[in-house]
Amino acid sequence: MNRPLHTSDDNGTRIAAIDDLRATLGERLIDETEAILPYVADASRAEPAGLPVAVVRAGSTADVSAALAWASRHRVPVSVRGAGTGLSGGAVAYDRGLVISLDGMDRILAIDPVNRLADVEPGVVTAELDAAAREHGLFFAPDPASARQSTIGGNIATNAGGLRCISHGVTRDAVAALEVVLADGRVIQTGARTRKNVAGYDLTGLFVGSEGTLGVITRATVILEPVAPGIPRTFRASFDDLVAAGQAVTDIVSSATRPEVLELLDAASVEIIEQFHPSGLPLPRAALLVGQTVGEDAAAQAERLLGICRSHGAVEAVATDGDELLEARRLANPALTARGLRVSCDVGVPIGELAAVFAGISEIGRRHGRRISTVAHAGDGNLHPTVEAGDTPDEHRAAEAVIDDITRLALAHRGTITGEHGIGSVKRHELGWQLDAASLDVHRTLKAALDPHGILTPGRAI
Template sequence: MMTTQELTEGLQGRILTGTDELLRYSSDASRAIPQGLPLAVLAARTTQEVAAGVRWAARNSVPVSVRGAGTGLAGGAVAYPGGLVISLAEMDAILSIDPGNRLIEVQAGVVTADIDAAAAEYGLMYAPDPASYRQSTIGGNIATNAGGLRCVKYGVTTDSVAALEVVLADGEIIRTGSKTRKNVVGYDLTSLFVGSEGTLGIVTGATLRLKPRPAGTAVTFRATFPSAASAGRAVTAIMNSSIVPDVLELMDRASVEIVEKYHPTGLSTDGAAILVGQFISPASEADATVASRLCKEAGASDVDQAEGDVLLEARRVSGKALDARGLRASCDVAVPIARLADMFEALEKISADENVAIPTFAHAGDGNLHPSVVIEDESAEAYAEAERILDLITDQALQLGGTISGEHGVGSLKFASVSKQLDPATRAAHQRIKNAFDPHGILTPGRGV
């Protein structure tokens, strides 16, 4: 029987094997259930320690899962029975800030909000802001190419990554990218690792691009629509206009009702959908007025406008409200922006046909939806039925030219659906890349691709 003695000797004090510790590091925030306990957890503090752990796993053919804060929603960080969990949470140092070049160098375990706070001291910001940005780590954001409310204007994680430090499956340490704006030397390995979900290598550090913090007054508008489809049409009109919102979010009636029960904000539950947008610039008031007009032209029954974040409050607490409601299974599909109205109509039909509530909120400006299937108990049968309905939702997104995941990643929960989106030849190309970087298949096997 294999033991962890060799691993422990090489990494004194960093290896956890107690049952309580193994349990704590075995799961993430998703509904994926670990099939057994890992053999050990490596609580790494340096890239060299990560490399040593990977070399041990490679010698012993031990599957490796990688964990940051455990906020992932796709089951990508769940431990393997008898596997090694490599935790990067203690690699939490901000190594340097270069305001002149708008760059910041960090370890993978730094919390995303802390990066933004450090940048703010120089009048800069780290733009990507996933809903979990106060808890999630940058390594996990890079692994899943996370998005957020601000990505409609500033792009997703990959748009802010300049360079990476990565531990490969044999323990070799490589560095990709550069600090320059232009760089065409070699393949674009940086983009390859971003979003690879730990299947090609373990990101231990990153050089990130910063943006100037937006100047001007924050002005928010909130529009109520008689149907989610009409709200979708307003989104298409706004995104095809000359104005560029910093935030553009949509909530359907079911999610609004849940939010108002959990955290009353004064939202009307009379309409079928609420669209909320924000502009931060010297022209923010004029831009919000244009957006409000486009909403009315698309059929909005009521439009409010105010300075600051007050009108955004309901959207920011929607995830917590749904969690407080409990007993739900969710996914994150995305469709082309012009098909957003069609997707909401499809969700309404699936909800009616299956006689189940599907509260949905969306990063409307980039077509990314987060539907949840409400279930009434925690039985295996109830979750299986929810998964069946989520498959219907995923299939509909694909029919509209969309994707099975916009920002959460494939992980283990959507692994069975990858073949629906990637044809055999394309998936085989992915597998060749996987085999080249991880020939023995020890890094996050059976997930991602």
């Protein structure tokens, strides 16, 4: 028999039945208010609705299974978090809900250099897996800008992208198999360690990018790639015109030479990054294109790509050794956040539409009288515009209206409302702009089948 849920005003909302879960989890269950507070928000602009009743700092699949079975019995909403670096509001706590934190499940279980695979728990930090793989002459290709903080589980849950997507694809392309705990506590295995596998539905693909709405990932088998020989070559090109920079990107991606990385920063973003952490980035009049080539002919590749930039009016186009330029690019989000610029989006458009979309964003900024800073994974058409706004509700609403216009612009150019950050709570109102009614119905049918009581990340993502 399910125990009734009771509340009191003693040190915040409490559920009497939490004692059942405490008996199973012991000290891994946290319910003191001060200890809970670090787990209620993520890096997005979404605000928590209230305090959860408890946080489960899971140490094993069994812990997650027990927590979800309890939440299912008592109809308690569950939010799932790793490092809390998400930008879509997907990990924000629910009032009187349960938070499952996976940051303590942080072991690299095995690296298999022969089959180029790694078995990891979800709390492994992305950059730490990459470093471990490089000891075997391999690397983990997914490379979000937050790689030094974000976790593998979070990357998989949002199907994260990053700097190397142009050459290696998104996180989904690097996931071979998963262990997942369903909403009722059952544990399933998906995928295989083989390169080919067509047994049954692609459940691995279903859970990648599901944002914690269908199950909780507790283990992953991910694909590693060999490190390219030779010395990488980093290049940069400055442009006096943002549209010209977009045209250069289109020609680079269409060429026979594919860079490992291709990033674009507009002048406003470069200025903010340099003020946040001076690193010698040259300030362009309009845009700075930064890229990297790899392989034994990396230097020759870089020169070919710089030639394309010069043909589109680049006023400075040089190549160097080292990763300093890419490290500066990774500082974009913390730099913008430090300036109070948190109203942003991550639309994606076809490469051939980049120039037109850059022009459209400029026009939207002029129409609203708002400064818009844009950084982009230009090589795959994923743009991150951020709108300048004061720290008041009215200013935030005005900035959100600008973001909505940018999103509609991307859709008008056959794009998507999110390329890598996910829907979460921040972009849920936009989902119907991209998906038709029948598609939304299919999403909800799948959700209901796997989470009939609607406890997993309710009201978000779909």
